Each structure stands twice: as C-alpha cells, then as structure tokens.
Amino acid sequence: MTAGRTTTRGAGADAERPGVLPDDPSPGSPPAAHGLVIDGRPLPALDAPDARGVLRRAVRGQARFVVPASVFAMVHQACEAAVPVLIGITVDRAIAQHSLPSLLVTLGAMVVLFLVLTSSMRAGGRLVRRATQGAGHEMRVRVASRVLDPRGTEPGTVKTGELLSTATSDAQRVGMVNAAVWTAAGAAAALVVGAALLVQASVLLGLVVILGLVPVSLLTTLISRPLVRRSAVEQAAAARAAGTATDFLAGLRVLKGLGAEAVAAARYAAASATSRDAAIRAAVVIALRTAVVTALTGLFLAVVAFLGARLALTGQISVGEFISALGLTQFLLGPFTRIAAVGAQIARARASAGRIADVLAAPAAVPAGGVFSLPPGPLALEVHGVGGRLDLVVLAGERVGIVVSDAESRAAVETLLTCLAREADPERGTIRLGGVDLDDVDPVAARERLLVAHHDAVLFTGTLAENLGLGVPGLDEAAVRRAVRAADADQVAEVVPGGYDAVLTERGRSLSGGQRQRVALARALAADTDVLVLADPTTGVDGVTEALIAERVAALRAGRTTLTVTRSPALLAGTDRVVVISGGRVRAEGTHAELAGIDAAYRELVLR
Structure with missing residues (x-):
C-alpha cells in the first residue's frame, strides 16, 4: 500500500479475489517475465538480472546448438592442423621416394581430410549462427517484454533514447x-x-615455435589497442551525426517555419565531417596495424624457417618434417590471434549484457495488484487528497468536464491522469474505482475498464486504417466505425491521399496536428471502456469541426463515465457537470451554462 493512503475499502470489495498473480513483487522490485514463449517453448526467468546472468542465459539457452557447434569447430581446427603434417608426409614418403602408390594414398587421405574439414566448418557455422541469432532474439524478446510490462518502470530508470x-x-x-x-x-x-x-x-623446434608465438601474439594485441580506441571514436562520431540528422528530420517543419534550414544543414555538415575525419584516422591505424603485424609474423616465420632448415641440413629432421613445422607455425598464428580477439569480444558482450540487465532489473512503477476485481457495469470514480488537495467524485455514467485554471492545478491533474493510467501510484491520497482502491487492481485489468487518452497520444507507422483499428481481428468493426465517425476521423480519410490505405510516417507526422488528434480520439472511443478520460482532445481542431465532434462524442458516451480535461466550450457544453480546479483543488462546479452565467473567472478561461 502507498504511504499515507486510507485503507478503508468499500463494502463487499474483497468478496472476490480472482486473477491473483503469483509472486507479486513490491513496487520497487524488478518485475518477473512470466508467460514469455519462443518457438513454442516457455522462456524461463533469469536467475539474476545482471551482466553475468544475462551472458550465462545467452549460452545455456542455446546449449543445444553451442555444444555441437564447438565440437565441429574442434574437429575442423584439428583437421586444419593436420594439413601441413600430411603435406610433409607426402614429401617424405611419396615425392622423395618417387613412389606413385604412396602419392595416391596421401592424396586420397588429403581428399578425405578436406571433406571432413569443410563439412565440420559448414555444420559448426550453421549451428553457431542459430545460437547467436537465437540468443539475440531471446534478449530482444526479454527487453521488449520488460518495456511493455503493464507495470511500467520508475521514472528515470530506463531512458527511452x-x-x-x-x-x-x-x-x-x-x-x-x-x-x-x-x-x-x-x-x-x-x-x-x-x-x-x-x-x-622436433622438441627443440616445437618449443621455439610455442614460446615464440606468445610474444608475437601479445605484440599484435598491443598494436590493435589504438585501433579499438579509434574505432570507438569513429562509432561515437557517426552516432552523433545520425542523431543530428534524426533530430533535424523530426523538427523539419519547425526548421522550415523558422527559416533555419541553412543553420541546420551547417550543423549536420560539421557532424558529418567529424565522423569522416574519425573514419579516416581509424583507416590509417588499420593500415599501420596490418603492415606491422605482417612484418612481425614474417620475421617470426623467417626465424623458424632458418632454424628448421638448419635442423634439416644436419639430418635431425626430414625435409617433410621441416615443411610440416613451417606450415604449423604459420597455422598456429591464427588460433593465438583468435584467442586474444575472443577476450575483447566477450568484454563487449559483457558491456552490452550489463545494459540489458539494467533494463530487465528496472523497478516497476506500480505493483501488480490483482487482489480485488472491479464490479461490472458503469464505474464511479472517487479521488481523495491526490497531490495533497484534489478531491473529486464522478458518479457512474456521469460525463464531467475538468477546467484547469493555473499551473499548480495543471500539475495536480497531470498527476491524476498518470495515476488513472496506472503509470504510477499517488504519493499522497487515494483513488477508488467502482469502490475499489485503484492500486489494488492489476494494471492490465484496470486498463481494460479505464482508458486515459493523453493529449500527446502517439500514432504508429502504418496505414490509417491500422491506426484506427479498422480490420483488426477481435475488434467490432461497426463499433470502430461509429468511433471513427464520432471523432470525424472519416473526414481525415477523405482528404489524405490513399484514404484509409494511406501509410502514416513515424508518429503520424504526415498528418496535421488536428488530423492526428482526430485519429487518436477515434482510437480512444473505439476502445469502448467503462471509464474514458480525454485530455485536451481537440486543441488542434477548428471550431466547426470541434462542435460536431463534441455533439457526437456526447451521444456516443451517453450512460458511461467520461472525464474531459479541456477549455473548449463545445466539449464542456456536452458534459453533465463541469469542475473548475484552481490552486490544486476544486473551486467551483456546475453545468457549463450555469458557470458561464455566474462565474466571471470561468468565462475568462473558456469563452475569451
């Protein structure tokens, strides 16, 4: 329970307790991911949402692919190591002795070796690709599930960007x-x-190669470090350039209105130039690294070749063994380099796992609730002491307009809307819906009965019909079309190119402000919830259209609880009662006509 709340509940409120959620966490604890399914299999919750736990889950969850892929990798590399040895055997037993049967046998063995080598590489590559993509998919599902969790996250814990x-x-x-x-x-x-x-x-040659590979690999790693740093700078610069471009595109209309296109273009050009210069510097480092690494490995191979040739000339090893040793030396440079690269790859993965863990462990904004069920039918709304002062009672089926007169009251109403949407619980005061404390109701169950349509509702990239809910399975087509007509959104379809099939750009920016508002209002009305809260739904709509919308919305919502935060005379005239909030508390209430006739301050707010 929220501190400072009144614990008295309505009579009979605890008569039903359906839908109790298991392991209900407290408001500050990270929510568990229940019910996630991938490829028909339930996805277990992470033991600990930290970087190590995320990485462990990424490997264990794909063990059925990682284990056989690793076996194939070992077979492939063992065959790769055997190639120079088999070449040496061919030289000693076939070429040196001019033996055709031995040559045919070694060539046949080479064919078999390469068949096993390539087959294991292809099989292992396919399996590890499935493992990497599967783990990435699982993490995306987990992140998306956490972001979309109905309990939300505490403000500031997850940055949208x-x-x-x-x-x-x-x-x-x-x-x-x-x-x-x-x-x-x-x-x-x-x-x-x-x-x-x-x-x-050769024991001597083997020890020289093995011990010499260590400093060569370390030097290669040291030389690569500046490249890693330059690469990070390059990526950051490119990200800033992309972010600058995105910001400009998002505010393109504003920039054109201000005549600031030239300034914006100059800023982007500067960001792009920074990205270009960083990429050039990174390319210089790459070229230098390649040259130095090639020189180091060449020098090391020359030393091994000299030593091996001395051993071959003195008869301590055969020519074929010398060729095998030289080939193995060149081959072993690869595994040493890859092992060094694996450390950097795991370090990058761990940093990313930490960021994922931060999202998964973000504390919930509201508890799951689910202890009490809401009664059927129209619901009354009671607000007591929210924000310290706001008291409001809305009867079941009543249509109430809310007029905000100052900044303090606007903040109180915004807090109320946030709590009604179950995005937070009130720090002070209580909210009761249908006689039940709202924070005792599971957020999903609450939103099925109460919808808050915020002023800045976001439209999605897709067709106009999809944004309105037309043709969506499970929705009543007739009810959706009634909502579309009530919000005058059908007129939007008549004027935009393509009609209902018109594809909206990101956040619906291809529509005007008034068109976006009508589409968002139609969506809210189509939900047909028992309680609907509208926040300034027609500020971008002209007066004639607003009057038409007000009349239709009043008719559509007759008999169902509706709150409308607005200063529109047309919308307020369509309500049963208007409540004026000043200083964070109710200052006056009555019908729109009554308040307009007797309250000068009200007339100044809504009729000026």
Whole structure:
C-alpha cells in the first residue's frame, strides 16, 4: 500500500479475489517475465538480472546448438592442423621416394581430410549462427517484454533514447558470446593438436615455435589497442551525426517555419565531417596495424624457417618434417590471434549484457495488484487528497468536464491522469474505482475498464486504417466505425491521399496536428471502456469541426463515465457537470451554462 493512503475499502470489495498473480513483487522490485514463449517453448526467468546472468542465459539457452557447434569447430581446427603434417608426409614418403602408390594414398587421405574439414566448418557455422541469432532474439524478446510490462518502470530508470540500441545492437552483441565460445573451442583444439604435432616432429623446434608465438601474439594485441580506441571514436562520431540528422528530420517543419534550414544543414555538415575525419584516422591505424603485424609474423616465420632448415641440413629432421613445422607455425598464428580477439569480444558482450540487465532489473512503477476485481457495469470514480488537495467524485455514467485554471492545478491533474493510467501510484491520497482502491487492481485489468487518452497520444507507422483499428481481428468493426465517425476521423480519410490505405510516417507526422488528434480520439472511443478520460482532445481542431465532434462524442458516451480535461466550450457544453480546479483543488462546479452565467473567472478561461 502507498504511504499515507486510507485503507478503508468499500463494502463487499474483497468478496472476490480472482486473477491473483503469483509472486507479486513490491513496487520497487524488478518485475518477473512470466508467460514469455519462443518457438513454442516457455522462456524461463533469469536467475539474476545482471551482466553475468544475462551472458550465462545467452549460452545455456542455446546449449543445444553451442555444444555441437564447438565440437565441429574442434574437429575442423584439428583437421586444419593436420594439413601441413600430411603435406610433409607426402614429401617424405611419396615425392622423395618417387613412389606413385604412396602419392595416391596421401592424396586420397588429403581428399578425405578436406571433406571432413569443410563439412565440420559448414555444420559448426550453421549451428553457431542459430545460437547467436537465437540468443539475440531471446534478449530482444526479454527487453521488449520488460518495456511493455503493464507495470511500467520508475521514472528515470530506463531512458527511452537508449532502448532502441539496447534492443538491437546490445542484444546482438550478447548473442555473439556464443560465437566467442565456438571460436575459443576451435582455437584451443588447434593449439593443443598443433603443439603436439610440432613437438613430435622436433622438441627443440616445437618449443621455439610455442614460446615464440606468445610474444608475437601479445605484440599484435598491443598494436590493435589504438585501433579499438579509434574505432570507438569513429562509432561515437557517426552516432552523433545520425542523431543530428534524426533530430533535424523530426523538427523539419519547425526548421522550415523558422527559416533555419541553412543553420541546420551547417550543423549536420560539421557532424558529418567529424565522423569522416574519425573514419579516416581509424583507416590509417588499420593500415599501420596490418603492415606491422605482417612484418612481425614474417620475421617470426623467417626465424623458424632458418632454424628448421638448419635442423634439416644436419639430418635431425626430414625435409617433410621441416615443411610440416613451417606450415604449423604459420597455422598456429591464427588460433593465438583468435584467442586474444575472443577476450575483447566477450568484454563487449559483457558491456552490452550489463545494459540489458539494467533494463530487465528496472523497478516497476506500480505493483501488480490483482487482489480485488472491479464490479461490472458503469464505474464511479472517487479521488481523495491526490497531490495533497484534489478531491473529486464522478458518479457512474456521469460525463464531467475538468477546467484547469493555473499551473499548480495543471500539475495536480497531470498527476491524476498518470495515476488513472496506472503509470504510477499517488504519493499522497487515494483513488477508488467502482469502490475499489485503484492500486489494488492489476494494471492490465484496470486498463481494460479505464482508458486515459493523453493529449500527446502517439500514432504508429502504418496505414490509417491500422491506426484506427479498422480490420483488426477481435475488434467490432461497426463499433470502430461509429468511433471513427464520432471523432470525424472519416473526414481525415477523405482528404489524405490513399484514404484509409494511406501509410502514416513515424508518429503520424504526415498528418496535421488536428488530423492526428482526430485519429487518436477515434482510437480512444473505439476502445469502448467503462471509464474514458480525454485530455485536451481537440486543441488542434477548428471550431466547426470541434462542435460536431463534441455533439457526437456526447451521444456516443451517453450512460458511461467520461472525464474531459479541456477549455473548449463545445466539449464542456456536452458534459453533465463541469469542475473548475484552481490552486490544486476544486473551486467551483456546475453545468457549463450555469458557470458561464455566474462565474466571471470561468468565462475568462473558456469563452475569451
């Protein structure tokens, strides 16, 4: 229960207790992801929503792909290590001895070796791709489920601007931890098999190669560090350029209205130039790294070749063993480099896992509730002491207009709307719906009966019909069309190119402000909830259209509880009662006609 709340409940409110949710967390605890399903399988909850837990789940959840993929990687790398050995055997037993049967046998063995090598590589690659994509998909589902959780998140815990990156690039990087496991398994097998084969040919040469590869690999890693730093700078600069472009596109109409296109273009050009310069600097580092690494590996191979040639000339090893040792040396450079790269890959995946964990562990804004059910039929609304002062009673089936007269009252009403939408619980006071404390009702159940249509309702990218709910399975087509007509949204379809099939751009920006409001209002009316709260639904609509909408909405919502926050005389005239809020509390109430006749302050607010 929220601190400071009155705990008295209406008579009979606890008679029913259906839909109680298991393991109901407290308001500050992270919500559990119940009921998630991927490919027909239930998705278990994470043991601990931290970076380690996310990475463990990414690997364990794809174990049926990662384990066989790692086995195939080890087989592939063992075969790769065997290639130079088989070449050496061919030289010693076939070419040096001019033996055609031996040549045919070794060539046949080479064919078989390459068949196993390529088959294991293809099989392992396919499996690890399924593992990485599957883990990324699972993380995207988890993030999306948390973001869409009806209990929401506490303000400031999840930044909207970072959610896209978290649900895409971060989820993909976490999935790539399975590729790191696959790579590490293959590299480990290559090192073990390659080292064993080298030592078998020559203990001295094997030790020189194995011990020499360590400093060569370390030097390669040190040289790569500036590249990583430059790459991060490049990515950040590119992201800033993309963000600048996105901001400009979002405010394109405003920029044109202010005549600031040239300034905006100059700012974008500067951001793009920064990104270009960072990319050039990174390219320079890449070229330098490639040159230095090539020189290092070439020098090391030259040393091994010199030592091996000395051993071959003195008869300590054969020519074929010398060729095998040289080939193995060049081959083993790869596994050492890959193992070093695996560490960096896991570090990036862990950083991304931490960001995902932060989203999954974000505390819920409201508790699950679910203890009490709401009574059927029209619902009354009682507000007591919300924001410290606001008291309001709306009878079941009553249509009430709310007029806000000052900033303090606007803040109180905004708090009320947030609480009615179950996006937060009141810090002070109580809200009762149908005689039941609203914060005892599960958010999903509450929103099925009470809808808050905010002033800044967002339209989705898609057709106009999809945004209105026309043709959506499960919705009453006739009821939706009545709502569309009441909001005058059918007139929007008549004037936009393409009609109901017109594709709206992001957030519906291809429509005018008034058109967006009519579409959003139609959506709210089509929900046909027992309680509907409208916040300034017609501020962008002309007076004639507003009067028509007010008349139709009043008729459509007759007998159902409706609150309309507005200063529109047309909308207020269609209500049963108007409540004027000043200083965060109710100052006056009555019909629109009564208040307009006796209250000068009211006339100044709504009729000026």
